[in-house]
């Protein structure tokens with residue numbers, strides 16, 4: 001058995017996030033496991049940049065009110081208890097609603113052997129895109 005005590009939270013870097021975003025690594029599997037689980041906390045208005053995950057991603061909202069959007073879809077509200085799955089390679093962003101904090105678990109997989117990066121990151125989400133709802 002291994003017990004990992006709480007480590008300091010990490011601030012999401014400005015190239016990948018708009019606003020204040022902090023995350024804690026909950027699980028990072030060692031090979032052959034590729035499990036990745038982070039708890040991510042977004043301040044009101046904060047969000048990821050556009051990005052996609054090689055093996056997809058599952059988000060599970062634990063607190064607050066969030067927004068999520070896929071490249072070709074509308075901005076959708078997500079609430080505590082909601083689970084959102086984005087398939088492999090689907091570009092999307094996620095974050096807090098303008099006047100609410102939001103916390104979610106993010107679950108995805110690390111890169112497979114001989115494969116590319118686990119996630120690909122693009123442009124920041126503009127205010128117009130964020131407010132398009």
Ligand code: MN
Nearest residue numbers: 051057092094
């Ligand atoms: Mn994502």
